[in-house]
Every structure is written in structure tokens, then in C-alpha cells.
Amino acid sequence: xxxxxxxxxLRALALAxxxxxxxxxxxxxxxxxPYEDPHPLPEEPLVIEAESIGGYGGxxxxxxxxxxxxxxxxxxxxxxxxxxxxxxxxGLTTFDxxxxxxxxxxxxxxxxADDGLTWTFELRRGARFxxxxxxxxxxxxxxxxxxxxxxLHPAIQDLLVMDGRRWEISAPDDYTVVIRTPAPNAMVPExxxxxxxxxxxxxxxxxxxxxxxSAYGVNTPPDQLVTSGPWRLRQYVANERVVLxxxxxxxxxxxxxQRLPYLDELVFTVVPDQxxxxxxxxxxxxxxxxxxxxxxYSWYEENQANGGFTLYxxxxxxxxxxxxxNLNKVRQPAAGRRVGDPQVxxxxxxxxxxxxxxxxxxxxxxRDAMIQSIFFGDAVKNWSTSTPGNKxxxxxxxxxxxxxxxxxxxxxxxxxxxxRDGDGILEDDRGxxxxxxxxxxxxxxxxxxxxxxxxxxxxRVGIRVVLTPVDFNTLITNLRNDFxxxxxxxxxxxxxxxxxxxxQNVWRSSGLTHWWxxxxxxxxxxxxxxxxRLVDVLVAETDLEKRKxxxxxxxxxxxxxxxxxxxxxxxxxxxxxDRFGNxxxxxxxxxxxxxxxxxxxxxxxxx
Amino acid sequence: MWTYIARRFxxxxxxLLGISALTFLLLxxxxxxxxxxxxxNPAISAETIEAMRRxxxxxxxxxxxxxxxxxxxxxxxxxxxxxxxxxxVFTVLAEGLGNTLxxxxxxxxxxxxxxxxxxVLAAVRQHxxxxxxxxxxxxxxxxxxEILSGLLLLMLAARTGWFPVGGMRSIDHDELSMWGRTLDLxxxxxxxxxxxxLVPLASRMRQMRGSLLDVLRLDFVTTxxxxxxxERIVVFKHALRNALNPMITLFGYTxxxxxxxxxxxxIIFSWPGLGRITLDAILTQDQYLVMGSxxxxxxVLILGNLxxxxxxxxxxxxxxxx
Numbered sequence: 048x049x050x051x052x053x054x055x056x057l058r059a060l061a062l063a064x065x066x067x068x069x070x071x072x073x074x075x076x077x078x079x080x081p082y083e084d085p086h087p088l089p090e091e092p093l094v095i096e097a098e099s100i101g102g103y104g105g106x107x108x109x110x111x112x113x114x115x116x117x118x119x120x121x122x123x124x125x126x127x128x129x130x131x132x133x134x135x136x137x138g139l140t141t142f143d144x145x146x147x148x149x150x151x152x153x154x155x156x157x158x159x160a161d162d163g164l165t166w167t168f169e170l171r172r173g174a175r176f177x178x179x180x181x182x183x184x185x186x187x188x189x190x191x192x193x194x195x196x197x198x199l200h201p202a203i204q205d206l207l208v209m210d211g212r213r214w215e216i217s218a219p220d221d222y223t224v225v226i227r228t229p230a231p232n233a234m235v236p237e238x239x240x241x242x243x244x245x246x247x248x249x250x251x252x253x254x255x256x257x258x259x260x261s262a263y264g265v266n267t268p269p270d271q272l273v274t275s276g277p278w279r280l281r282q283y284v285a286n287e288r289v290v291l292x293x294x295x296x297x298x299x300x301x302x303x304x305q306r307l308p309y310l311d312e313l314v315f316t317v318v319p320d321q322x323x324x325x326x327x328x329x330x331x332x333x334x335x336x337x338x339x340x341x342x343x344y345s346w347y348e349e350n351q352a353n354g355g356f357t358l359y360x361x362x363x364x365x366x367x368x369x370x371x372x373n374l375n376k377v378r379q380p381a382a383g384r385r386v387g388d389p390q391v392x393x394x395x396x397x398x399x400x401x402x403x404x405x406x407x408x409x410x411x412x413x414r415d416a417m418i419q420s421i422f423f424g425d426a427v428k429n430w431s432t433s434t435p436g437n438k439x440x441x442x443x444x445x446x447x448x449x450x451x452x453x454x455x456x457x458x459x460x461x462x463x464x465x466x467r468d469g470d471g472i473l474e475d476d477r478g479x480x481x482x483x484x485x486x487x488x489x490x491x492x493x494x495x496x497x498x499x500x501x502x503x504x505x506x507r508v509g510i511r512v513v514l515t516p517v518d519f520n521t522l523i524t525n526l527r528n529d530f531x532x533x534x535x536x537x538x539x540x541x542x543x544x545x546x547x548x549x550x551q552n553v554w555r556s557s558g559l560t561h562w563w564x565x566x567x568x569x570x571x572x573x574x575x576x577x578x579x580r581l582v583d584v585l586v587a588e589t590d591l592e593k594r595k596x597x598x599x600x601x602x603x604x605x606x607x608x609x610x611x612x613x614x615x616x617x618x619x620x621x622x623x624x625d626r627f628g629n630x631x632x633x634x635x636x637x638x639x640x641x642x643x644x645x646x647x648x649x650x651x652x653x654x
Numbered sequence: 655m656w657t658y659i660a661r662r663f664x665x666x667x668x669x670l671l672g673i674s675a676l677t678f679l680l681l682x683x684x685x686x687x688x689x690x691x692x693x694x695n696p697a698i699s700a701e702t703i704e705a706m707r708r709x710x711x712x713x714x715x716x717x718x719x720x721x722x723x724x725x726x727x728x729x730x731x732x733x734x735x736x737x738x739x740x741x742x743v744f745t746v747l748a749e750g751l752g753n754t755l756x757x758x759x760x761x762x763x764x765x766x767x768x769x770x771x772x773x774v775l776a777a778v779r780q781h782x783x784x785x786x787x788x789x790x791x792x793x794x795x796x797x798x799x800e801i802l803s804g805l806l807l808l809m810l811a812a813r814t815g816w817f818p819v820g821g822m823r824s825i826d827h828d829e830l831s832m833w834g835r836t837l838d839l840x841x842x843x844x845x846x847x848x849x850x851x852l853v854p855l856a857s858r859m860r861q862m863r864g865s866l867l868d869v870l871r872l873d874f875v876t877t878x879x880x881x882x883x884x885e886r887i888v889v890f891k892h893a894l895r896n897a898l899n900p901m902i903t904l905f906g907y908t909x910x911x912x913x914x915x916x917x918x919x920x921i922i923f924s925w926p927g928l929g930r931i932t933l934d935a936i937l938t939q940d941q942y943l944v945m946g947s948x949x950x951x952x953x954v955l956i957l958g959n960l961x962x963x964x965x966x967x968x969x970x971x972x973x974x975x976x
Contacts, residue, residue, distance in 0.1 A: 117739060260709075322922075523690040
């Protein structure tokens with residue numbers, strides 16, 4: 048960034064303060080450090096294909112809303128930590144965001160035996176941790192032991208158990224890991240890859256004496272943080288930044304036998320305020336933004352030509368947004384309430400539990416207008432947790448009840464609902480005014496805007512909606528504990544890999560995220576019983592086509608019932624500096640850094 | 655005096671006990687707990703959430719949790735662990751405290767180095783255009799919310815490149831010379847200190863002006879003028895000294911607000927202080943981290959007030975606490 052000199056009397060001040068520092072910043076010669084690989088390449092390196100072959104040097108700076116809370120990948124639950132730990136540690140397999148397929152990482156190949164239960168992974172020979180210690184099957188066993196620990200109970204355990212039963216892991220030799228699942232499971236390679244490998248030789252003592260949860264905290268001295276991924280830690284400055292440097296032993300190479308990563312440094316700086324991050328990118332202090340407000344898209348679009356950056360269009364995001372009605376029942380007897388009573392007012396339960404009413408609501412919502420006015424056109428209609436951005440699991444022609452206000456009015460009239468007192472709002476067949484409240488979390492501007500929109504649309508078909516934005520914690524308590532809500536609007540995240548089997552808590556009637564009626568002891572409707580059986584297929588079947596068929600039927604049942612009333616999904620676009628090569632942002636997290644191991648510095652100047 | 659100070663220190667104990675009990679109770683009354691954040695992730699099961707709740711001790715009744723907390727604080731001086739960071743609360747807070755104090759001190763310097771001379775100028779030239787312009791400018795600044803003035807200055811920085819767009823140090827900071835590091839820090843400190851420091855400027859300046867005007871009306875000033883002393887000596891040597899007394903008290907109270915006065919600006923300017931840590935802790939209900947930061951802010955506030963009272967006694971011989 049060039050310095051333009053001020054015309055006012057601030058000039059003297061700026062000169063005094065800026066000059067020495069600007070000179071020092073510009074002179075930081077780390078951008079073109081020639082790199083001589085000090086170690087021989089491993090026997091069986093991972094050859095990473097990329098568009099172009101790069102050269103060594105350079106630094107990539109990206110902002111984070113909050114700093115990491117830990118570098119311990121097993122214990123990290125928030126993206127501010129995992130965005131970094133996924134760069135520090137790798138698993139048996141990885142997920143290729145470009146192809147949306149599972150790809151080899153520490154394991155060079157794997158196969159499943161004819162019984163469908165026994166998976167054999169062959170580890171890469173010569174792979175080493177960042178301190179030079181070989182990575183062997185003992186490290187993999189150790190990480191499974193930690194993941195299955197009852198005391199620690201890390202969140203990843205949920206991915207590695209089936210109906211409460213664990214996988215059996217064994218290691219016939221140093222470079223073979225055998226996983227035996229209690230029942231067929233299609234996702235073993237993906238799930239095993241989600242468990243990233245931490246070094247046994249460093250962490251075993253901490254695990255044995257019960258201090259594993261706090262091991263590899265943010266204040267770990269960088270040379271003691273031994274990593275298995277492309278990067279290792281150089282510096283952590285609390286609430287300011289994390290500087291990663293190349294792991295000199297990593298096993299990834301390009302097709303010309305150069306060890307990856309190309310970049311010298313990967314820097315995460317903490318920028319809590321989104322507008323400030325925006326300004327920092329414009330000033331050239333950040334090389335990329337992984338989150339841009341839709342109203343700023345047009346500025347980036349207009350300025351990319353002379354601004355030295357490109358606004359990448361990633362297509363529809365993987366996150367979905369939806370509304371649903373509270374159909375939860377009382378499960379424990381309480382004052383004046385019997386088990387099995389609806390949680391909401393019985394009058395409203397009669398409406399909400401009627402699929403015709405839910406369809407009418409879905410058909411009253413003008414999603415196209417919503418996309419134009421709330422998302423400035425940068426969104427698409429979406430009818431599933433597998434959004435159009437999901438290459439493998441998106442199902443285009445599923446059942447959907449889209450905008451059709453006339454049909455919505457007809458359905459409501461067929462229920463015998465009329466506007467008896469002429470106030471524009473319907474009364475049901477017993478004379479109750481048709482009105483309900485929608486709750487959503489007040490800190491999410493887009494959700495509040497969508498809820499406002501729904502209120503106006505429903506008013507047009509004669510349903511009164513009261514909007515109640517509440518604090519996120521209150522909302523979750525309402526949804527899971529006290530059920531004090533009538534309708535709610537919320538989003539669901541999709542993890543990596545974006546496989547619907549990982550979202551089984553949403554679909555199973557016993558699930559905690561089966562929002563409209565959570566934790567059912569046994570399925571209350573025949574449709575939900577059918578979904579439960581289909582989820583079993585989705586999880587256990589190894590034939591992709593059969594899994595897709597099950598997934599299609601699940602989506603069709605849910606949408607036919609309108610248990611979830613789907614709302615648009617944003618199109619993700621984000622800017623990255625043109626100084627770098629092999630940049631290939633994707634909708635799957637991490638949107639920019641997923642292939643940072645092969646990104647290289649093309650030129651020094653931003654503009 | 656010493657017995658007074660000792661008594662004040664003893665009063666701190668029940669005060670902190672009350673604050674901690676109230677904070678703990680409010681945290682319990684707030685809906686949900688730390689584990690609510692995982693609700694949007696459908697991959698996490700109910701059993702995992704229950705196991706975490708047990709591990710953090712959140713499954714016990716609140717009075718048991720509070721009793722354990724108090725026992726650890728009193729017996730072991732252990733303020734608990736942050737749930738999200740798996741680290742002692744003290745370690746987490748210490749990371750931000752120094753930076754917050756640095757920003758607050760710089761801001762206080764901005765306030766006081768401008769408020770006293772400008773206040774004196776306004777008093778001496780009472781009702782002149784200087785007086786009016788000063789008070790209009792100061793009050794306009796007072797009425798602009800920090801979040802707006804902060805963002806405007808950040809935009810200026812982004813557009814001109816005169817200042818960094820937030821942060822506390824350049825990435826190359828560690829490779830700079832000692833002098834370069836100091837300049838780098840000052841360069842980053844300038845804008846946030848300006849935003850925080852200019853807010854109380856209006857009131858401090860008006861107080862200085864009012865206080866000096868009061869003194870200038872007293873008999874001894876008339877006497878000094880009647881003796882034929884130079885007006886500069888009357889104002890600066892005789893009147894100003896007396897007019898500064900109430901300002902010393904105010905300065906003491908400013909100390910109390912040091913830790914909490916700049917939270918919003920810290921977030922806008924990506925300043926690595928306590929603001930973000932505390933806000934995150936409250937939003938995610940990281941219980942013991944909230945407790946720790948509330949207690950720390952209370953201690954600083956109480957000590958600030960104590961210092962203000964002591965300063966006043968030292969500066970004004972008419973005040974005697976014994």
C-alpha cells in the first residue's frame with residue numbers, strides 16, 4: 048500500500064510517526080526467504096496436485112473474529128480454535144473441498160473387507176511429526192483412546208460410536224491400522240479422518256496423569272507444540288495473533304518433489320469487529336476475508352479490478368435456515384400437566400400439528416422477494432440441509448411447497464377458517480383468532496429480517512404473527528428445556544464432510560436437534576418412524592446410490608409434512624488478494640485455508 | 655489516616671463477597687449455560703453435552719457450585735478455570751489486563767493534558783468565542799457514540815494509510831529495534847487513545863473551568879489583584895492551585911474506571927484487552943471467567959476510589975479522616 052501524504056497540518060505528526068515504522072514494515076525481508084529443504088523427503092510422500100507449481104516464500108494474513116482458546120485439537124469445540132488446529136494436525140484421511148470427496152492424508156490407502164465391518168488403513172512410511180519423530184500406528188491408537196475416554200468425553204466421540212457401541216481399533220504393525228465397526232458404516236474413512244493425530248510421545252504423560260484437557264493450551268511454548276500437519280506454531284500473542292510456520296518434516300510435496308507448504312508464514316490476526324476487518328482488508332493489512340456482509344458485495348465487485356483482489360463467487364453456502372412449529376410434548380409430569388400433553392396451548396397445537404396448516408404457511412412465504420430485499424439477490428431457495436452448494440448430496444427435484452398465496456388461502460379456507468370479524472385476520476373453526484409468535488436470536492440480523500418478512504407475508508393470507516427476537520442462550524433454553532415458544536427460526540450448520548448422516552440428530556425422532564419434537568422415546572408418527580429407519584440406511588449402507596435414495600426419501604417426507612419450513616440460503620462470496628497463486632475458495636469450511644498448503648506468493652505488490 | 659485506610663480495606667471483604675454472590679446468582683438466573691453454543695451443531699449428541707456438564711460441575715445446584723468456588727478462592731486463591739480455554743481464569747485475564755491499562759492510561763493522558771489547559775483557557779476568557787467554541791466542540795464529541803467515532807477514525811486510517819487499521823502491534827513488531835517497537839506501539843495506540851480520551855474531555859474541561867471560576871471570585875484573588883500582582887501570577891500561582899483540589903478527586907475516580915472504560919473501543923480497534931475477553935465470556939456464559947473479570951473490575955474500582963479519597967486528604971489539609 049502506498050502512502051499518500053496528507054495535505055493538512057497532520058502531516059508533521061504522520062511523518063514523525065509513520066515514516067520509521069513504515070520503513071521497518073516494508074523492510075521485513077521475510078517475504079522472499081530462499082528455502083533450502085533441510086531434510087530428505089519421506090519414503091512415501093503425499094503428492095498434492097495443484098493448478099500451478101509455486102516457489103517458496105511469503106506470508107498469508109487472515110483475520111479471525113476471536114483468537115484460539117486451545118491448540119488441543121481433540122478438546123477444541125469452537126471454530127476460532129479449529130481453524131488453526133486443522134492446519135497444525137492432520138488425520139488418516141482428509142476432505143478435498145474442490146471435489147467434495149474423501150482423499151488420502153496420513154493413510155495412503157484403505158480398504159474394507161467383504162464383511163463390511165473391517166477397514167484396513169495403510170499409513171504413509173516416512174511421515175514425521177514436526178520434531179522429526181516418525182508417525183506410526185501407535186499414535187493413531189493413542190488418539191482413539193483419548194477420543195473414547197469417558198472422563199474427557201470430547202465431542203468427536205459422537206462421530207466414532209454407533210448406538211453407543213465403539214469401534215475396535217488395532218494395529219498389527221507400525222504402519223497398519225485396522226478398524227472394526229460393530230455394524231456396517233459407510234462413513235468410516237471420513238469419520239476416521241476427523242480425528243486428527245496428536246503426538247503420543249509428547250502427550251501420553253499428560254493423558255495418564257489426567258491433565259490432557261489443558262495440555263496443548265494456547266500458552267504452550269512453540270517448540271513443545273509438536274504437530275503432524277503442514278504447519279507448526281511460531282508465535283502466539285494472546286488476543287492479537289497466531290503465527291504459523293512451515294513444518295519442515297511434513298509429508299506433502301508438489302509434483303516436482305518440492306516439499307509443501309510454499310508459504311513461509313500463515314498468520315491469523317484477531318479482528319473482533321466485522322466492519323474493522325473489512326477496513327483492514329481494504330487497507331491491505333489482511334489478504335483475505337472469510338465472511339463478508341451481503342450489502343458489501345457490490346463494493347468489492349466494483350473495486351476488484353483496480354484493488355488487486357478478486358471477489359470469488361463460491362455459490363450457495365452449506366448452512367441452511369428454517370422455521371418450525373413447536374410440536375413438543377410434556378415428557379415429565381409437572382404441576383397441572385400430564386405426560387403427553389402438548390407443550391403449547393392446545394388450540395394452537397391443533398393448528399400446528401395439522402400438515403395442511405404448515406403447508407399453507409410455507410406457501411405464503413415469498414422467498415424470491417425475500418432474496419431480493421434481504422440478501423440483495425445473493426441467495427438461492429433451499430429445501431434441505433443439503434443445500435445446492437453440496438455437490439454430492441444436493442437433491443434437486445424433491446417435494447417443496449413454494450410461494451403460492453392463492454393456494455395458501457384456499458387451504459386455510461378448506462380448514463373452515465374465516466375472517467369472521469372483518470379485521471383481516473382469520474378465525475379458526477371454533478372462533479379463535481389465528482395468531483402465533485416466532486422466536487429467533489436477536490444477534491443474527493439476517494434471521495430477524497427473515498422473520499419480519501414472514502410476518503408481513505403471513506398477514507397477507509390472514510395469519511397474525513408476533514415477532515420475538517431473544518438472546519441466543521434464551522432461545523436455546525426455550526427450544527430444549529422449557530419449550531416456551533410457538534414457532535422458531537434458526538439455522539443449522541453443516542460440518543465437514545457435508546454428509547447428511549452427520550446430521551442424524553436432526554432427523555432421528557430421538558435426536559436433540561429434531562427441533563419440532565425433540566427426544567421422542569419412540570417415534571410418535573408413522574412418518575417419523577419411517578425416517579428413523581431411513582437414517583439407519585443412510586448411516587450403515589455402503590453403496591452411495593442406496594444412501595442417496597434413502598436421503599431423498601427423508602427429505603421428501605419432511606418437506607411433504609412441512610415440519611421444517613425452509614428459507615433461502617445465502618450465496619457466499621469473498622475477496623482474496625491477487626498476490627497469491629492456487630487460491631481456490633470453497634463453500635466448505637475452511638473456505639480459504641483448506642488448500643493453503645499449496646498456495647504461493649506470486650508477486651509482492653497488492654496494487 | 656492509617657486506621658482509616660485499614661478500615662476501608664476491611665470493608666472490601668464483605669463488599670466483594672456481596673458482589674460475587676450477586677454475580678453468581680445473576681449468572682444462574684440467565685437462561686442456558688456454556689453448553690448452549692453447541693445447539694446449532696447437529697453432530698453433538700445429548701450424552702456428550704451431559705458429560706461436559708458433569709465435567710464442568712454445572713450439573714450441581716448453584717449454591718453448591720458457589721460454595722465450592724468460594725472455598726477454592728479463600729483456601730487456594732484459585733479463581734477457577736475458563737470452560738472454553740481450559741486455563742485458570744487468572745491467566746486468561748492477565749493476558750488482557752496490561753493492554754487495557756496501557757490504553758486507559760494513554761486515554762487518561764489525552765483527557766487530562768487537554769482538559770486542564772483548555773479548562774483554564776475557557777475560564778480566563780469566560781464568555782469569549784474561545785470559551786464557546788471549546789464547549790461546543792467538546793460537547794459534540796461527547797455526544798458522538800464511541801462506536802461511531804471509532805469507526806470514522808478507522809475509515810480515515812484505511813483511506814489514508816496514516817495509521818494502522820486497528821491492532822496493537824505490526825506483524826513484524828518483534829523484528830524491530832527497541833525504538834522501532836516503541837514507535838510501532840505508539841502508532842497503533844494513537845487513534846484508540848484519542849477516541850477513549852476525548853469522551854470525558856468535555857466534562858473534565860467544564861469542571862476545570864467552573865472550579866477555576868469559583869476560585870477567581872474569592873476574596874483572596876481580589877486581594878492579590880488589589881496588591882497589583884500580574885494577572886498571570888494571580889491565575890497560575892494562586893487561583894489554579896486551589897482550583898485543582900476537586901480535580902484531584904475526579905482523577906482518582908478516573909482510576910476506578912480504567913479497566914472498564916474502553917471495552918467498546920477495544921473491540922472496534924481490535925485492541926487485545928479485557929473487553930473482548932469479558933464480552934466473549936458473558937455471551938458464552940463462561941461462568942468463572944465472568945466471575946473473575948467482574949471481581950477484578952470491582953477491585954480496581956474500589957482501590958481507585960480509595961486512592962481518590964487519600965489523594966484528596968493529602969491535597970487538602972481541611973480534610974481529616976480520623
